[in-house]
Amino acid sequence: MAQKDYKLWLQYNQKTDVELVSKYLSDVQGIVSLGNSETSKIASNELKLGLQNMLGGKFEIKSKSDSDKTVIISSQALLSPEIKKEIGSFDQLNEEGFIIKSISLKGKNQIIITGKKDIGVLYGVYSFLRLVQTNKSIKNLNIVDAPKTNIRILNHWDNLDRTVERGYAGFSLWNWQKLPDFIDQRYIDYARANASIGINGTVLTNVNANALILTPQYLEKVEALANVFRPYGIKVYLTARFSAPIEIGGLKTADPKDADVANWWKNKAKEIYKRIPDFGGFLVKANSEGQPGPQNYGRDHVDGANMLADAVAPFGGVIMWRAFVYSEHDANDRAKQAYAEFVPYDGKFKDNVIVQVKNGAIDFQPREPFHPMFGAMPKTPLMMEFQITQEYLGFSTHLVFLPKLFQEVLESDTYQKGKGTTVAKVIDGTITKTKLTGIAGVSNIGNDLNWTGHPFAQANWYGFGRLAWNPNLDSEVIADEWLRCTFSNDENFIKPVKEMLLDSREAVVNYMTPFGLHHIMDTGHHYGPGPWVSNLSRPEWNPVYYHKADKNGIGFDRSKTGTNATAQYAPEVEKIFDNLETCPEKDLLWFHHVSWDYKLKNGQTLWNGLALKYEEGVNQVKNMQNVWNKSEQFVDAERFKEVQMLLEIQYKEAKWWRDACLLYFQQYSGKELPAGVEKPTQSLDYFQSLKFPFAPGN
Template sequence: MTSLRFAFLFLLLSFSALAQKDYKLWLQYNETSNSVMISEYKSNLKGIVVLGNSETIKIAEKELKTGFSDMLGNISEIKSDIKGENNLIVGSESNLNAEIKNELQSDFAKINDEGFIVKTVSFKNKKQIIITGKNDVAVLYGVFNFLRILQTNKSIKNLNIADSPKTSIRILNHWDNLDRTVERGYAGFSLWNWQKLPDFIDQRYIDYARANASIGINGTVLTNVNANALILTPQYLEKVEALANVFRPYGIKVYLTARFSAPIEIGGLKTADPKDPEVINWWKNKSAEIYKRIPDFGGFLVKANSEGQPGPQNYGRDHVDGANMLADAVAPFGGIIMWRAFVYSEHDANDRAKQAYAEFQPYDGKFKENVIVQVKNGAIDFQPREPFHPLFGAMPKTPLMMEFQITQEYLGFSTHLVFLPKLFQEVLESDTYQKGKGSTVAKVVDGTLYQNKLTGIAGVANIGNDLNWTGHPFAQANWYGFGRLAWNPYLDSETIADEWLRSTFSNDENFIKPVKSIMIESREAVVNYMTPLGLHHIMDTGHHYGPGPWVSNLSRPEWNPTYYHKADQNGIGFDRSKSGTNAVSQYVPEVADLFDNLETCPEKDLLWFHHVSWDYKLKNGQTLWNGLALKYQEGVNQAAAMQNVWNKAGKYVDSERFNEVKMLLEIQYKEAKWWRDACLLYFQQFSGKELPEGVEKPTQTLEYFKSLKFPFAPGNG
C-alpha cells in the first residue's frame, strides 16, 4: 500500500508541476541551459541591491529572486548597500545616490513617468547594472524587461535601454457579467468572484496583475460594455475597491462600465437625460463616492445608443452631451471617459460600415479634454480582416483610442490557433494619408500625428478562469502581444512571437523557427478558410460559431450574413465604391481612390469594397470563383501544415501542453474544412461553376451544414 500511495502522490505532484506550466503564462522562468549565457549571467550578477521599501519595490525584489532562482539557481545575494562590482541595483530615481543619478541624467531625459532605464554603468570604477525609473511602477516594468532578457538568452554585458510606453492608457476590457458569465469569452467563467469578494482575495487576482504588469498593461475595465448598473451600488463598489487594492502596487488602475440609465435604475430618478440637473448631480455624487473608496479610479467606459444600450439619444441629446456630462463628473478626480464609437442603427440599413464615421466625425473638437473616443480597428466588428476604420485620422481635435479584440469571437474561439498581433500590426501600419504619406494609424493612436495628449489602446480580454487563463495555450500569445503593442505600436509581430515562444516554451532554435512560422501565418490561414478576398461577417448568427452565409431571416438586415456578401448570379461582394454606398468617401482621396478602383483595390479587400463578377480575372489569372475556392483550400492546407509542424515539436515541449495544442489543431483542421465546404457549396448555387482542380470535394451536402445548430456555443453571455 505504501508504494501505491507513493506512486499516486508522485503522479499528483507530476500533474501539478505540468499544470503549473499552463498557468504560468510567459513567466515560466525556465532553467537556463545555454552554458555560455549562464557563465555571463553569473559573472555579471553577483548581488542585488534594492533601494526603497514600497509594496511595488518589494514585488520587484520578489520577482528578481524568483527569476534568478528558477533560471540560474540562487546566484545572487541580497545586499543592503553597494559593495564590490557586478551588482544589480534596483530603485527609483529618488532613491539613487547623487553620483549614479548624475551618470544617468541624459537617460532620465529620454523617458516619461512610466519609462524605465536598464543600463550598465561604471560607478567608482566598478561595473554595475542599474534598473531605475521615475517611480516604483516604472522600476517594476524595468525588472520584468530585464528578466525577459534573461528568459530569451540575450547578453547583459553592456546594457543601454531607455524605454517608455508610447500610449498612456493600455487597458484590458473585460466583457464580464456579474453572474460570472463572459460575453464573447471562451476560457471559462469570469475571474471576478463577486460572491466571495471583498473578503476573499483569490491568488488569481494577484497573478493576473503580475502578468499584466510584466507587459506594461496599466488598466482594467472589470465589467461588460453591455453594462449592469448594479456595479455602481455600494455593495459592489466595496468589492471593486478590494480588487483595486490588489492591482495598485502593480500599476494597474480599475475602470468600470457606466450604464447610461443608472440614475433611473439605481438612483430612483425619472430620467437619465444628460442635460437634467438632477442627473448631472447624481453622476457627480456617484463619482465622488467611487473616488472616496478608490482614489486612483481610472474612470468610465461607456457603450451608449448601440445594440439596444441606453444613451443620450434616448432624450434627443447627442454623444457629446452624454460624454461631456460624465467627463465633468470625473474631471475633479483626474478621471477619464472612454466613449465607444461602436454604433449602428436598424433605421439606417444603407451600409453599417459608414455609420460610426457619420455619427462621430461631425463632433470632432467638441468633446471635453478628458474624453477619448474608443474606435474598433475596423468599421464592422472584429472580423478576421477589415480595412482600417475611416475614423482614424479623421478627428484631429479628438483623441481616438484603438479597440482591438483579443478574444477570438469571429476567429474560431479558443479552439483555433490565431496569432492576433499580426492582425494588430497590419492595422497599426495602415496609412491614413491624413497628413500625407506616413500618417499611419499607429501615429493617430499614440498621439504623434495630431499631438493629442490623451492616448490609449484597449483590448477585449480573452481571459477566464480556465487553468491556462485563455482556453488555448497559444491564445496566451494574444494577451502578451496586445500588451507589447499597446506599449509600443511599432513593434514587429515576429519579434513578439519570438519573445513569447522563448519565454513560454524553449530557446531552442529548432523549435523557435518552425513554430514561429506557423504563428506568423496563422491569421492569414484563418482569413483564407473563413473569409478570403474581403468577405466578412458570414459567421453563423448570434454565437458566431462556424459558417452561416445563408442566414437571411433576422429582424435587422445588418445582422444577416447575406447583407454583407450579397452573392447572386452576377457575382459577390458589398459595393462600397462611389457607385455603391460610397463608403470609400470616408477615407482621404489617396485611400478612397485606391479602394474605389477595381484594378487598384488590394485583393485582400476586394469583396469588402466591390461586388465582383464570378468571371472577374484576379491578378494571378484565375477567375474570381476559382480564386475564391482556391483560397478556401489554401486555408485548409495551412491548417494541416500547422499540425505537421507541431507534431515535430514534442521533444521541446512538456507533454501536457504538447497534447493540448495537438488536439486543438485537429479541431481547427476539421473546422477549416467545414468552413471551406459549407461556404463553397452555398456560393456555388450562385456561381453555377464547378470547383477548380486542387480543391477537395465536400463530403456533406449544403442541407447538412444548414441543419447544424449550436444552442449552447460559449461566449453568448
C-alpha cells in the first residue's frame, strides 16, 4: 500500500459511485490518438491508464475517428478541417497551451483535446484526467488554457555525491554512478509527475556548484536524463560554477572580460548543445556566500551574466542569474543588499538573461514581505524563486501548505506602475512585456519512497507547478484538487482537511516567527529555535541581528528612523510599511523595533500578543491532529499512520518553539506570561544546550 505514496496525485483510484461512472461512460467510450510522436504516445497511454483505472473496462487506442463518444487527442496540424472549424481559433494559445472541447460532428459526440504542439496535448490530457479525478462534469466542455510563464522550473540543490543541500527526503534522485546506462524508472515517473502539473524545466545540480558536471564524463550522464525528460516537455539546465575555466579548463583566470575565458564558455556551450540540442541553459550563483563570481576580478553582475549569455545565445539558451547576494563587509542591513546591488543594472542585461529573485529579501522565512526588487526593475526580466523544501519551516516533519505563502507573495501589490501591479503581473510579463518569464521552486524531492519525506509535502510540489502555470490561481482551489486527486472525493474528508491545509502555514508562522520576526532558527542546519545565537563570524548570520530584543522592545527598525529599507519600495508601499500605525501587524517586527508595551489592534500589549500568538500556533497544531484523527476512514492505513506520527512530532516541536522563544525573550521584557499561555516545563539553559550535529540537509 505504500505504493500509494509513490503515485503522488496521479492515483487514478477506481470510482465506486456507479451512477457517476455511468455518467462518465455516457460521454467517453474510446480514445483516438492521431499523433505518432513519443509525446503523443505518452499522452494516449496516460489517458488510457487513467480512464481504465478510474472507470473500469477497456479503453482501446485507435488511430482514426469513426465512432461515437470518443476522446480525440491530437496536435492542431493533424486535425481534420471539419474538427478545426468546430474548435475555432487557436490564436489564444501559445506553444504549450491546450483546448478541450465537446463537439458533435456527423451525429457523433466527441471530446477533442488539442494544442499547437504535442506537449500542449499532453498538458490537456492531464487537465482532462484531473476533471475525472475530482468528480467534475465532462459534458459540454470548452476549456482554453495556456501557461502564463515560459520557464516553470525546479531547482535541485543536489550534489554529485547524491547528498542534497536542504533536502529532507533522502538522497538525490540522480544516480550519477549508474548513469548513463542505467535509467531508473523513477526518472520517468519524475518527468510524468512534473508534466502533469506543467513544470517544463529542471536544474539538476546545486547552486553551490561543482565544475565537474561540465566535464564530458558527466555531460554524457546529463544527456541520458535529457533524453528521458524531453518527451514530457522538460528541458534540462545545469548550474555553472563561475570558476570552471580555471578548475576544469586549465586557464589562469575566470575574468569575464578575458577573451580566453569568454571563448572557453562558448566552446563549452557548443559541446553541451551538440549532445543536448534543447539544453535550457545555466543557473548561476555568483559572489554570494563564498561562491566565485565576476566581482573577484573587479567586474560586475552584468559582465558575468552577459558573457555567459553570449555563449548560449546562438542555441536559444537562457542564463538565470541569482540575485541572492549579501556581503559581510556591509553591516547596514542584509535585507537591502540585493536591491542595492542589482537595481542600478536595470536594462543592462542581455535579452536571454533573467534575474532570479527570492520571494523575500532575507531567505525563505515562514513569512517575509515581498522582495522590493519586484517593484524596481521594469526593464529586466525577473524570475521568482520560491523554496518548496522547508528549510526554515520544520523540514519534512511539519505539515505546511506552502501555496498559501506563494499566493500571498504573488498577490502583493508592488505599485510599480500604480495600483494593481502585483508581483504575479511583474513575473508573468504582463507589466514589463518581457518575452522571458519564469518561476523557480527549490525542490524538496529525494529518493524517499514518497518523494518528499512527508505525504503532505507533495502538495507543495503540486501547488508550485499549478501556480507556475497560472500565478493567479487560488490556493484553496489547489488544496481542493490535490486532496481529491491524492486521497478522496468524500466531502466529509475534503471540508475539514482542506481547512486544516489552508490554516497550516499561519500555524507555523505563529509558533515560530509571529508578527514579522525572522531568521531566529538555530545555526547552520536551521532546525528548531535559536534566537540566542550571537557568536557567528558574520553579524548577519546571527539571529540576534534580526530580532534585536532588548529591554525597550523587539524588532528590526527598517523605517526612516532605522536602516530605511522601506525606501526601496514604491512610495505607496513605503508609506504603509514605514508607519508603525499602518504597517500590517503580520510584518510589524520586520520593519519596526517595537516597545513591549505597544498596544496591538486587539488591545493586547506586544508582549502578551506575542506570547498568545506562540500559544495559538501550538493549539492550531493540536487542532490539526484532531482533524486528521477523524479522517481515518477515508485514508489507507499506511498514510494515515504516517501523517499521524508526523503531526505528533510537529506538536512537540511547536511547543519547543513556543517555550524556548518565550523564555529567551522574557529575559528582555521582564514580564509574566499572560493567562492562557502554558508555562514551560524546561529552563532556557536546557533549550540552549540542545545540539543537532546530524540534522538532515545541512
